[in-house]
Amino acid sequence: MESIFALILLCVTGTHVSSSPGPLEDVVIDRYDIPRVCPREVQTGDFVRYHYNGTFTDGKKFDSSHERGAPFSGQVGLGRLITGLDRGVQGMCVNERRKVTVPPHLAYGSIGSYIPVAHNEFPTYKVQTRTLSKPESCKRLVEATDFIRYHYNGTLLNGVSFDSSHSRNGTYDTYVGMGYLIKGMDEGLIGMCVGETRTIIIPPFLAYEEKGYGTVIPSQATLVFEVFMIDLFNPKDDIAVVVKEVPKTCTRKTVVGDYIRYHYNGTFQDGSGFDTSYQRNSTYNTYIGMGYVIQGMDKALQGLCIGEKRRVILPPHMAYGEKGTGDLIPGSAVLVFDIHVIDFHNPKDLVEIKVTSKPEKCNLTSEVDDLIQYRYNCSLMDGTLLYSSDHYENAPITTLGANKVIEGLDEGLRGMCVGEKRVVIVPPHLGHGENGAKGVPSSAVLHFELELLDLQKGVPDGYMFVWLGDSPDPLFPAMDLNKDLSVPLEEFTAFINIQVAEGTGRLRPGMDADGIIKDMFNNQDRNSDGKIVAEELKLKVEEDSDKARHEEL
Structure with a gap:
């Protein structure tokens, strides 16, 4: 029958192999304070509560229950403790004080315990973690209730592998701190960054205990995991926006219902890419806030200026969710988009005219049926020059209202004096439309710089x-x-x-x-x-x- 022992006191010493003339073969016990009355001694299966001070052989302390403010509680002889300590507490009396020296091979051996115990020294009794690599920038750490995706290799203390996510060619995806993992892994994952690699050592009582797991994890096995964090999010997350560049002048920002053309690079949180518009040499064109793109992108595209660059981070519940999409995006993936806005417009937009220079005397202005000669530069809104009258020997001549030029340009040339200069913005539905033209992308907003060189008043269509x-x-x-x-x-x-x-x-x-x-x-x-x-x-x-x-x- 299992029994419960009251408080006993221990002084635990770990040996370092190189510090002794010869390695210890077994636990060394010094019973330096034994009570006069000892009706019963600790046996295998007993539950005990004891205080301890843990030091190395040089006297350096590595752990203490006194500093923790509570005694250690556990069952003896069932692998809940390291082997040396299991042996060291057997035969103790309540209120006895003894010094137990444990050799490395009865502790964690050559692997050691990372915090705070060094190689071949006595370990502590909790989950141990060691960061192997970590990105320079770490703006967010794993917390309880976060959902994470990570790769791992799992081995026993002797290096024998029992599992690996890499062999399944897929990450392990789970919530943290909600009981979906063994207790030690739940604890060991807390505080990791995306892109971090760490080793997690989990003692048996925080892993699979005496039952083990199938044929791959034996009873009372200590587990070693090497973990690489792919990404993390919380179900309460909204999109995150980092503005990279904003033009000096921004007279208008995108709203729901606008049609936008933008370039993007799409990556996962670990930096690996999954898609880019630049590779296709074409912008991505869509309406905003009307459900044509994933929910997070619909939201992220609002409030942007022409020429603005920003990074947006979309949690999976605002992207492709648990299922992902095809072979391109795995389930529950956090997506990172670097966006550059080329232009946008609204289907209700009119031609925008800004006079930049005008003669003092302006008695005659252009109108429908007039014959005019004009100079122009036509660019995209990002400044890319499409065509210019300067590329030809003579400036163009046209009759206004005769459908000789695109509708928006025809409108922009009306009401001008000879010598006047204007900037005219033409939305695509008054320009080259969804199909574009030679050298003009589809749905492009056009930026014209105009100068009226000559004006001859005209006659109505059909008249001579x-x-x-x-x-x-x-x-x-x-x-x-x-x-x-x-x-x-x-x-x-x-x-x-x-x-x-x-x-x-x-x-x-x-x-x-x-x-x-x-x-x-x-x-x-x-x-x-x-x-x-x-x-x-x-x-x-x-x-x-x-x-x-x-x-x-």
Whole structure:
């Protein structure tokens, strides 16, 4: 029958192999204080409570129950203690004091115990840890209730391996301090950093005790684990954001509903990469806060500036969860993304115009139907130049409102004076859209630097000539310059040129004037006899009932 002994006192001494003339073969016991009455001595199976002071042979203390404030409690002879101490307490009386000297081979042998006991010296009775390597930066330590992923090699004290996560090609994933692990491992993992490697030695009573584990771990086995911490998180974690770089000017930040283009590098907490947009030479494009990306990224993409760089850390419950995704991301993995925002816009965005330089006198401004010549540089929002008018011999010429340029640029060129300079931001739905163009990425926001070089006022689409005021009334007598009741091409040409010169009429700019006038003449010479008579002359508004604000011949 098991018995319980009251308080007994020990002085435990560990020997160091090199400090003795010859190694001890067995425990040495010095019973220096024995009570007069000793009705019973400690036997195998007894539960005992005792105080102790543990020292090395040189007198250096390594442990003391007095300093802990409580006696040690345990069962004798069942492997709950190291072998030498198991032998040393047997035969003791209550209130006896003895000195027990334990040789290394009856303690932890050549492996030793890491804290605070040195190689080949007497061990303490708790979980021992030794850090083998540790990253320079360690901003977070493993705490109870954290979920961790780690690799390990498990061996017995004699070096025989009993298990390894590497052989299964997968990490061991578990909560810490919640009873999912043996007690010693729960304790030994506390305080580790991601990327740290440590050795954990677990005594039997904090491992598998006398039962062992199957055929791989014998009864009363001390276990040695070499652990490498892959990552950690807590179920209460939110995303973590570290801002790396912010542009000096940031007039707008991303919000839910915006469409963003960004580059990223994706890594695990140990620094190993799993994906990158740079390798594909293309940005990742998506709407924000609408469920098109994982929950954590949807949140991390809010509040960003164009050009900003930031690192975001996503716990698995805000990423790919316990299942992971394919062979790329394992279950319960913490993900780290380094993000660089190229541009963003909102589908409701309009063209943004900022005048950077304007002449003092500006009486004439560009509008729809005008013929203009302009200089431009077109870039992405990160400053990447796409194309420039400086790359060509002559600056481009276009008619506003004629669908000759992208809609946003056409709008940005309106209302300008000759000599005026502007910066115009064009969202993709008013630019090259989702498909992009040659040299222009899909869904790209465009940054234009514009300068208006020349402006010729135009005429409405479908017209070749317009009156700038009221036309002569009646018209034919004014056109019949020699009053012979007929107007040949030469006379018609002279009449139109007079109207243009006097500013009462305007020909379509950008086209050959003589060619336009000849077309106008042929349109009125309805019988093609080479002259126009009064009966043939009709205004365009009379022909098609067009309610244009100008009348045309």
